[in-house]
Amino acid sequence: MSKAGTGARALLFDGEFLGKLERLELLARKMFRGLVRGEHTTTRRGRGLEFSDFRRYRPGDDLRYIDWNIYARLDRLFLKLYASEEDVSLHLLLDTTASMGFGEPSKLDHARRLAAALGYIGLNNLDRVGVSTFTEVLGPSLPPLKARQHMVTLLEFLRELPCAGRTAFVHPLREFASRTHSPGLVIVISDLLGAEDAGLGLDALRHRGHDVMVLQILAEEEIEPPLDGALRLVDAEDGSTLEVTVDAALRRAYQARLGRRLDAFEQYCRKGGIEYLRSSTAVPFEDVVLKYLRHGRFLR
Amino acid sequence: MQLDQPLALLALLSLPAIVALFSLRPRRRDVVLSTTSLWREALRERQRGLGLQRLLRNLSLALLLLAALALSVGLADPRRLTRAGAQADTVVVLDASASMQARAGGGGGTRFALARQEAADLIDELGSGARMLLMTSGRYPVLRSAFESDRAALRKVLSELRPTDEAGRPRAALTLALSLLRDRDNGRVVFLTDAAFDADVNLGGARIELRNVGGPGRNLAITRFDLRPEVGSEDRFQVLLTVRNYTGEPVEVPAAVELNRNRLFERRMRVPPGGRRTLVLPFRGKAAGRARASIDFDDDLAADNEAFAVMGMDEPLRVLLLTEGNFYLESLFKAMPNVEVVTRSEVRPERLRRHASRYDLIVFDRLPAPALPPGRYLLIDTLPPGLPITQAGRVTRPLIVGRGTSAIMRDVDLAGVKIDEASRVSIERETPGLQRLFWSAETELALALLQDDVRLVYLGFDLSRSNLPLQAAFPLLVRRSLSWLRPRETRFTSTQIPAGEPFSIDVPANQADVIVRTPAGDGLIFELGGAPLEFEATSEAGIYRYTAGAVHRYIAVNLTDEDESNINARASLVSAEPSPALAPEESQVALAFWSYLAGLALLALGLEWVVWCTRPSRA
Numbered sequence: 001m002s003k004a005g006t007g008a009r010a011l012l013f014d015g016e017f018l019g020k021l022e023r024l025e026l027l028a029r030k031m032f033r034g035l036v037r038g039e040h041t042t043t044r045r046g047r048g049l050e051f052s053d054f055r056r057y058r059p060g061d062d063l064r065y066i067d068w069n070i071y072a073r074l075d076r077l078f079l080k081l082y083a084s085e086e087d088v089s090l091h092l093l094l095d096t097t098a099s100m101g102f103g104e105p106s107k108l109d110h111a112r113r114l115a116a117a118l119g120y121i122g123l124n125n126l127d128r129v130g131v132s133t134f135t136e137v138l139g140p141s142l143p144p145l146k147a148r149q150h151m152v153t154l155l156e157f158l159r160e161l162p163c164a165g166r167t168a169f170v171h172p173l174r175e176f177a178s179r180t181h182s183p184g185l186v187i188v189i190s191d192l193l194g195a196e197d198a199g200l201g202l203d204a205l206r207h208r209g210h211d212v213m214v215l216q217i218l219a220e221e222e223i224e225p226p227l228d229g230a231l232r233l234v235d236a237e238d239g240s241t242l243e244v245t246v247d248a249a250l251r252r253a254y255q256a257r258l259g260r261r262l263d264a265f266e267q268y269c270r271k272g273g274i275e276y277l278r279s280s281t282a283v284p285f286e287d288v289v290l291k292y293l294r295h296g297r298f299l300r
Numbered sequence: 301m302q303l304d305q306p307l308a309l310l311a312l313l314s315l316p317a318i319v320a321l322f323s324l325r326p327r328r329r330d331v332v333l334s335t336t337s338l339w340r341e342a343l344r345e346r347q348r349g350l351g352l353q354r355l356l357r358n359l360s361l362a363l364l365l366l367a368a369l370a371l372s373v374g375l376a377d378p379r380r381l382t383r384a385g386a387q388a389d390t391v392v393v394l395d396a397s398a399s400m401q402a403r404a405g406g407g408g409g410t411r412f413a414l415a416r417q418e419a420a421d422l423i424d425e426l427g428s429g430a431r432m433l434l435m436t437s438g439r440y441p442v443l444r445s446a447f448e449s450d451r452a453a454l455r456k457v458l459s460e461l462r463p464t465d466e467a468g469r470p471r472a473a474l475t476l477a478l479s480l481l482r483d484r485d486n487g488r489v490v491f492l493t494d495a496a497f498d499a500d501v502n503l504g505g506a507r508i509e510l511r512n513v514g515g516p517g518r519n520l521a522i523t524r525f526d527l528r529p530e531v532g533s534e535d536r537f538q539v540l541l542t543v544r545n546y547t548g549e550p551v552e553v554p555a556a557v558e559l560n561r562n563r564l565f566e567r568r569m570r571v572p573p574g575g576r577r578t579l580v581l582p583f584r585g586k587a588a589g590r591a592r593a594s595i596d597f598d599d600d601l602a603a604d605n606e607a608f609a610v611m612g613m614d615e616p617l618r619v620l621l622l623t624e625g626n627f628y629l630e631s632l633f634k635a636m637p638n639v640e641v642v643t644r645s646e647v648r649p650e651r652l653r654r655h656a657s658r659y660d661l662i663v664f665d666r667l668p669a670p671a672l673p674p675g676r677y678l679l680i681d682t683l684p685p686g687l688p689i690t691q692a693g694r695v696t697r698p699l700i701v702g703r704g705t706s707a708i709m710r711d712v713d714l715a716g717v718k719i720d721e722a723s724r725v726s727i728e729r730e731t732p733g734l735q736r737l738f739w740s741a742e743t744e745l746a747l748a749l750l751q752d753d754v755r756l757v758y759l760g761f762d763l764s765r766s767n768l769p770l771q772a773a774f775p776l777l778v779r780r781s782l783s784w785l786r787p788r789e790t791r792f793t794s795t796q797i798p799a800g801e802p803f804s805i806d807v808p809a810n811q812a813d814v815i816v817r818t819p820a821g822d823g824l825i826f827e828l829g830g831a832p833l834e835f836e837a838t839s840e841a842g843i844y845r846y847t848a849g850a851v852h853r854y855i856a857v858n859l860t861d862e863d864e865s866n867i868n869a870r871a872s873l874v875s876a877e878p879s880p881a882l883a884p885e886e887s888q889v890a891l892a893f894w895s896y897l898a899g900l901a902l903l904a905l906g907l908e909w910v911v912w913c914t915r916p917s918r919a
Contacts, residue, residue, distance in 0.1 A: 099334030
């Protein structure tokens, strides 16, 4: 176990869990220019070229990639195709609004652990991993790191994240999209509560060429609210209050409303090609990583 | 309205307290959530139910306030003052005598209808908790209800009351009414009458309130009607008819008498004002049947314009004649009035007892007779066993040498009687109840015996072998014998009673029931328990008929009362002094309401509980 692994264990993970993570390999569902189709307009330099396939020659193709052996035997022009194993940029976007501080454990803690796990996997596979936070605006960020020795830096960044502010998606996500130079895999970790414009923000990422995945974290108290009787509900983000007497009927109405909102967002993601996963703080985050992400085809 | 515990009204302060408590909001616990938007949306979805919720909340408050108000006022013990008279027991006496049938004033109604309307008004005025008893005054007072507070029940009783043809006796009714109030300090008697009775009637005291429902009337009345035999004659009769004029002018009125619906007489009678005129009209014939007298005059009271009589309509004498043929006897019985004869040539001994109970008289004419059960017998030349008289041969041409002093032999002339042959009889010594009628030197020729339940007349010779049937003495002897055997048979009877007076129905002991048919045609069946029946429903004038087995009898019921036919008010209608029970200052009675208010409060609380259980959650 490396030094970084020891620090991580001390913070968030145990050794068994880290061992499991090391055997996982982050897989970008989409190949970012990794599949080289000959020199087309520009040549991207990768660490190595690996033969992938043949295809017929089309006018304009780079003649250097013509397989002359096949031409000699078949008298036809075929191009040799090579897969480019470029680094995958993994961007972790964490919602650090005040609402993320809700729950026991808090949604933000849960998000931090998930981000740590995903970042660890990314670094372990020599991908570039960057972390950004957002509220109404883009918050503190960690520049893309590469190599496992930066794991401690990642964890300490995550540990120091504040939890305050109101939720907004459009402005911070558009700003993030404009700042990123190369598209990559963007994993947005948020509770998505109070975010009516979440779709627009995610669309901005998608249009920038990012492969977008949304991890929605809900507190168990939000799914099954343990509320009853005369209460004054205080909004954690804007401080507004609502006097209410909660009974079973009102709880059912709340849950129905929550269900409709979640379903609508899931539909939106499905139409936009955005991977969407929902989890609860009651679910151990390692289970989320090992089971949910595997089922979500991000790990192999 | 008054309050016995006015300080209890301080409990009304609970009303603002309830309102204040209801206005209090529950102390709410602060709960921080990641967002409240979902809860706001959920609440908005439930806006539809808030209307009902608010209504139930307001209803709940209203019910609580109502309960508190009712309890507070109930604790103050409110009482409503009401007239004691409304609560007192009242005896309403309706004069149901014949004069109450008189036309009242210019309307088409009768005095009784006015009295009934007055009684209905009294029932309407009956206070809560007060009771009333209805009774009628006729020849006898009749209680028509118990002391009753149910107005509907009293109205029903009142609607069934009818005036009668009876002469009134108001004093008896008022005495009874006062006795019903003997232990009631605040009771009163209301007498609804036309006051057409003697002015000197003692009305019984100050507790009686008289209400006159009549006015002056114009009336002409039959005050007496009867038929009677002329003295010393059996086929000559007299009709007695008296008509009285109660108007102030002379009246000439046609009067008619019918017997068995056949017109006997029709006369015009001139009656002076305030006077009377009596007709005595003789007639010859068989005076048996139902008679009716009437006058044709349009006056205010029609009930006394006719009268009824029943004459000789007693139960007919039923005779069983056991003979092989006896022209003289059969002819004689047929000629006798009110005698029914059944002739047979033989009779079974075992049926003789049944015949004896069914027939008034059994005649054995020369037929052998078995031992006699209780009954009445005429034995002609035959003697049954078991008697103190026995046959001991025959006697030829006996001469009548002596006659007894029995009533049977009164006026019977035996001078020319000759007998060819007669039975010789021997008589036990010292036979009680034996009367010698006439005899010869050799034997007794005729005897009468009264022994235990057997009464008999014995003729010791064959009638056909004597000239007795040809003598004037024969029908007389037979009639006297029948009179002795069945005394009532020859008596002229005129059965007539005043309306309202009961009559006794005496029927054979083996008769189980009796049917009485009233003048209106109603048939009333009474079961007899062996005792005579006192029939009391004679309030209607006319001919009553009762039937018990084979027995039929008629009874004439008449108004024929000079006082009752005087339909002008004569009695004083002013009570001596107001009843102390009716004095205004003492007639106030407080009716408590606390129980009703407590019930109202409980009802409101019950409803509030239901509302609380059914209402949805509060926002």
